[in-house]
Amino acid sequence: MLSRSLRPIRIIKALILLCAVLQANIGWGSETPKNLKCEVAIIGGGPGGLYSAYRLGPKLDKRVCVFERENHLGGRLYDEPLVPGGPVHGVGGLRVMEGQDLVFALANELGITLEPGPYVDDMISTRGVFAFDTETLRKEVYPLVSESEAALYNKLQFGPERANVASYPDYRSYVRSVVGEEQYFFLRDILRFRGDYTYPLDARGYLDWLDEETNVCCTGYFPVGGMSQFPLRMADRARQNGVRIFTSEPAISINGRGGHYFITTPTYRVKATRLIIAADPTGFKAVTGNIARRIQAQAQFQHLTGVKVATVTQWFPRSWWNNLVEGRDVHRAWTTEACLNAIEIPKDKYDADQLVVRTVYSDDRDCVDFWEITARENGIEAVEAEINRGLKYLFPKADIPKPLKTVVQIWPAGWYFLGAGSDFTNASIAAWAVRPLPGEAVSLVGDAYHPQRATWSDGAYKSAINALNASYGFDIKYTRSGMSSGPTIKASRLNSLPARH
Numbered sequence: 090m091l092s093r094s095l096r097p098i099r100i101i102k103a104l105i106l107l108c109a110v111l112q113a114n115i116g117w118g119s120e121t122p123k124n125l126k127c128e129v130a131i132i133g134g135g136p137g138g139l140y141s142a143y144r145l146g147p148k149l150d151k152r153v154c155v156f157e158r159e160n161h162l163g164g165r166l167y168d169e170p171l172v173p174g175g176p177v178h179g180v181g182g183l184r185v186m187e188g189q190d191l192v193f194a195l196a197n198e199l200g201i202t203l204e205p206g207p208y209v210d211d212m213i214s215t216r217g218v219f220a221f222d223t224e225t226l227r228k229e230v231y232p233l234v235s236e237s238e239a240a241l242y243n244k245l246q247f248g249p250e251r252a253n254v255a256s257y258p259d260y261r262s263y264v265r266s267v268v269g270e271e272q273y274f275f276l277r278d279i280l281r282f283r284g285d286y287t288y289p290l291d292a293r294g295y296l297d298w299l300d301e302e303t304n305v306c307c308t309g310y311f312p313v314g315g316m317s318q319f320p321l322r323m324a325d326r327a328r329q330n331g332v333r334i335f336t337s338e339p340a341i342s343i344n345g346r347g348g349h350y351f352i353t354t355p356t357y358r359v360k361a362t363r364l365i366i367a368a369d370p371t372g373f374k375a376v377t378g379n380i381a382r383r384i385q386a387q388a389q390f391q392h393l394t395g396v397k398v399a400t401v402t403q404w405f406p407r408s409w410w411n412n413l414v415e416g417r418d419v420h421r422a423w424t425t426e427a428c429l430n431a432i433e434i435p436k437d438k439y440d441a442d443q444l445v446v447r448t449v450y451s452d453d454r455d456c457v458d459f460w461e462i463t464a465r466e467n468g469i470e471a472v473e474a475e476i477n478r479g480l481k482y483l484f485p486k487a488d489i490p491k492p493l494k495t496v497v498q499i500w501p502a503g504w505y506f507l508g509a510g511s512d513f514t515n516a517s518i519a520a521w522a523v524r525p526l527p528g529e530a531v532s533l534v535g536d537a538y539h540p541q542r543a544t545w546s547d548g549a550y551k552s553a554i555n556a557l558n559a560s561y562g563f564d565i566k567y568t569r570s571g572m573s574s575g576p577t578i579k580a581s582r583l584n585s586l587p588a589r590h
């Protein structure tokens with residue numbers, strides 16, 4: 090037995106051993122941050138950050154650095170395979186719409202093939218009735234509503250009350266007041282995106298956005314290799330030009346001093362001359378330091394409202410979706426009656442060949458929480474059982490096999506709109522983001538900072554272009570419809586209702 094006097098030595102030895110073990114296994118205590126100098130530091134390796142890096146690469150080569158929080162690039166353009174190395178399907182963004190010229194041009198530049206997946210046979214179910222068009226639902230389910238969906242949107246967008254839109258507390262109250270209570274429920278129930286009615290969104294911002302959205306018609310196009318092809322190929326091109334891209338390196342703090350910016354990440358202490366913050370607001374909120382805090386304190390930043398979104402993606406051993414209803418194929422369906430909310434069966438060849446289906450697509454607050462809690466507390470089997478129940482409700486005759494794989498993805502903020510009570514317009518937020526701190530070489534980049542194109546990656550690219558044009562000597566042009574505070578689209582365009590993904 091050891092004497093008492095020897096015990097402290099044993100304890101110290103044990104502590105040294107423990108430190109060595111922790112150091113070897115998890116890197117604990119091993120590092121003092123490495124110093125790194127970059128002329129431009131880009132925080133966030135999503136579409137906005139990587140577009141910036143891709144364009145800056147040829148000008149500034151290795152003087153550009155990108156720091157991404159996750160162990161992969163792409164942000165909300167993220168795809169999953171059934172098996173490692175196999176074809177992939179999006180658990181975030183899926184498509185490019187016909188009117189998105191900028192994204193088509195980018196696909197061309199990056200060598201990305203886009204396959205069409207035209208929208209036909211969309212089925213809607215509300216209050217227990219199923220239909221392939223909103224007029225049938227209006228007549229059968231909402232008999233008090235005497236005008237069509239298109240006519241109601243026409244009133245919202247082009248009626249006289251639009252001139253007073255800024256005086257409404259939020260979009261919901263504007264709709265209720267302009268078209269009436271039952272019409273409100275009709276429009277809400279037939280829309281796939283229930284978040285538009287469950288979050289308090291700024292009425293003026295939403296309508297400005299809708300002006301442009303109605304221009305984004307008509308056919309969806311799907312990239313071979315998934316939407317992640319955009320960020321991944323931009324990252325490859327940027328690297329070829331020398332840009333340094335670091336993954337698993339979240340910005341923890343951003344400080345400014347003496348005309349320089351200091352970013353700390355788990356591994357690096359970065360000194361930069363210019364800064365592009367391309368982290369989405371939800372990620373950026375966690376960053377400390379005087380520069381980060383000054384931006385977060387501004388009203389413009391605080392009015393950006395994130396909408397929580399759930400997707401569930403399932404691969405099946407065989408297709409079960411031919412002649413689903415009355416001898417018709419159904420490729421998209423949405424319902425108020427089940428938390429699936431919306432499902433989507435791919436039509437483009439690349440995705441259709443995978444026998445994959447997005448069986449849940451929801452931005453309804455309660456339903457997103459439901460999927461999150463079910464997956465966490467009860468596991469994937471419970472999620473699969475609940476999805477099967479919802480699919481049986483939509484397609485009672487379908488013989489649905491057990492899926493081979495189910496991926497539940499919760500996006501804490503799938504997209505951002507301008508929140509209610511804001512004094513800002515979409516255009517003024519985009520202008521602010523170019524230089525949120527006067528006198529500082531700092532830009533905010535991302536779809537959130539360009540609410541006019543909320544919900545689409547082209548918003549992230551347009552935001553990056555604004556920053557590059559204003560502060561980096563570029564002159565990149567893009568079509569900018571609906572950026573004024575008033576209606577810019579003629580009523581005759583309303584044959585095409587909001588496209589939306």
Ligand SMILES: Cc1cc2nc3c(=O)[nH]c(=O)nc-3n(C[C@H](O)[C@H](O)[C@H](O)COP(=O)(O)OP(=O)(O)OC[C@H]3O[C@@H](n4cnc5c(N)ncnc54)[C@H](O)[C@@H]3O)c2cc1C
Pocket residue numbers: 132133134135136137138156157158159162163164165166180181182183184185338339340341367368369371372373376398399400500502503504534535536537544545546547548549590
């Ligand atoms: C379910 C869903 C469906 C969608 N469908 C479509 C669609 O069909 N078509 C379409 O065009 N768009 C679609 N979108 C929108 C599209 O995904 C976004 O517009 C786009 O990803 C925005 O790019 P971003 O660079 O602004 O932000 P993000 O994609 O969010 O990228 C921001 C990056 O910053 C990183 N980050 C955050 N904090 C930090 C930090 N502290 N340090 C370092 N890095 C940080 C994040 O990890 C992320 O990689 C969809 C989105 C969702 C959620």
